[in-house]
Amino acid sequence: MKRDSTMLLIGVGGAGCTMVRGILSRFGGELRHLLVDTDAASGDDGQPEFLLLGAERLSGRGTGGEIVSARLAAEDSASKLDEFLAGVRLAVVVAGLGGGTGSGATLEIVKHLATHGIVSIVMATTPFAFEGEGRHRNSRGVAAMISDAANATILVPLDHLAGGCDEMAAAMRVGLDTLAAAATMFWRLVETPGYIRLDAERLRRMVQSAGRGRFATVCTGGPGRAERAVEELVRSPTLADGTNQVRSIICGVLAGDDLRLAEIGTVADGLKTAFGGGKCDFELATVNDEQTFRGKLCVVALMFEAPAQQQTQEKEGSRSTRKRKAAEDRRRALIPNSPFSNSAPTIWNDEDLDVPTYLRQNITLEF
Ligand SMILES: Nc1nc2c(ncn2[C@@H]2O[C@H](COP(=O)(O)OP(=O)(O)OP(=O)(O)O)[C@@H](O)[C@H]2O)c(=O)[nH]1
Ligand SMILES: [Mg+2]
Structure with a gap:
């Protein structure tokens, strides 16, 4: 594991741990990470980077969907979490909202990270429509609190990630897989930089006041691949979700040695025009990896709606009106x-x- 990185990937709860494993196997190299769960089964493969939350309170059996138990378990284990945080400046927290741990522990962990000056970005799924009202209630109840506590939050409905799947088993598999694949690309941008770099510190600065975000990836090939990449991103359901004006875009272009300057221009201009109304902060990075992306053009687009400070002011305004x-x-x-x-x-x-x-x-x- 890469212990000297200032960026830490944390998977919380069953789905969060599954996603981290998916990212690790796709990334193929060393990546600083931590798995946390109230359920001892998530650490069954003997991963040294596993922290069992609330061992005394829950005896490693999970929360059975109880957000409050998960919050208390995370509070109990806060000092153990500190052992994994030396030198960390930016944490990417992945989880599935809907159960107990991914929802409740994520909230407490993000708050704890903030007390250490660690900037956090939460990438979480929200439940499939078929999962039932209880899980949706859990997810809705905690999502706003997580957004308040984290520096940036990207919530992706599983229905959007696996929209094309008919069978339930396939939808479950594809949902987490898609998010893991997207997060891996994002990781590559920072850890295996190409000609235009996005280093962890720059990312930290952008994420610090980013607020609510959206996220999508596409991979195209052949003639006109850059134009098609933009068209597919514009149609992507996960990007169509936003309600407010996009204020900042982080765009990664991953390709082989045949990446052309004009293609970078097409992608950058296309995204700025389609999503930022031509005027928004725009950061672009590239990865040139002939072995992984030969003949392909993959684009990962992260968009944030409003600086957190401004959102807070808006929230304060509406909160005082409500009071x-x-x-x-x-x-x-x-x-x-x-x-x-x-x-x-x-x-x-x-x-x-x-x-x-x-x-x-x-x-x-x-x-
Ligand atoms: N697509 C997909 N989603 C999953 C899978 N497992 C969990 N999820 C999603 O993640 C949400 C939370 O489930 P878990 O991660 O199992 O719950 P947990 O965070 O471990 O919480 P508790 O076990 O209740 O303490 C679910 O409501 C699903 O939306 C999976 O294998 N595939
Ligand atoms: Mg669980």
Whole structure:
């Protein structure tokens, strides 16, 4: 394992560990990584880079879908996690949302990383439609919290990753495989750089305030391959998901020795025009690897919607509007005929000062 890298790949929960194994076998070389799970079975292949979360609390049996148990287990094991973090500056956390561990432990791990100044990017799947409401509830409940805690978050619905599969078994396999293949390409950009580099520190700076993201990869070949790559990316369901304007794009072009400058230009211009409205931060890196990409042109595109700082301000704005609205509703319920019922509340320390103290503090007055 490459211990001196400042970039660490962390797989959380059953699906997260499976994805990391998929990335390792595709990458083929040394890659700094860690598998974490509440289920001892994820470490069964004797990987030294395995951390069992909450061993005393859960006895290595997993959480049975309980997010709270996973959060507590991750908190119990925080100091053990530290043993794997020496020198790490950027962590890529992969998980499947929907169960207990991938959802709950990911949240706590990302918060813990932040206390060490480690920038985190979470790449997680959200459940297939057929998985049932319980798993969707788990996923929805935690996704916003993970987005708040991580520097950048890319959530990919499994339905988008394995949309073309009819059979359930194939869909399950293809879903995680597709994300692992995409993440491997991304890793190659940093670890096996070509003529235009994307080093870990540059990536860290871009990810630091990136916010919500989307992610897609394509591979084409033959004449017009660059144009076709752009067309396929424009049609990609995982990129069509966004709701806001794209603010920054990280684009990787992976090819053999026949990569032409004009092709790089076609891909860069095509993505900037299609997704960034021509004006967004754009970072491009290439990998030239004749053995792996002979005759192919693969493009990995990562797009982020808004700087985290700005998102936070927007969130703060809507949060204070919500708080004010809730205070007004509370006041109407407490003192329905008050002359203040329809005026703006005076909020101090989250308390509505227009409501008498004995009502705010639930004190019963005795006459
Ligand atoms: N495509 C695919 N998705 C999977 C697979 N295993 C899990 N997932 C996805 O990941 C989500 C979480 O499942 P797991 O990773 O098994 O759950 P966990 O994080 O280990 O959580 P607990 O076992 O409940 O503590 C599921 O709801 C699925 O959406 C798999 O083999 N293939
Ligand atoms: Mg599990």
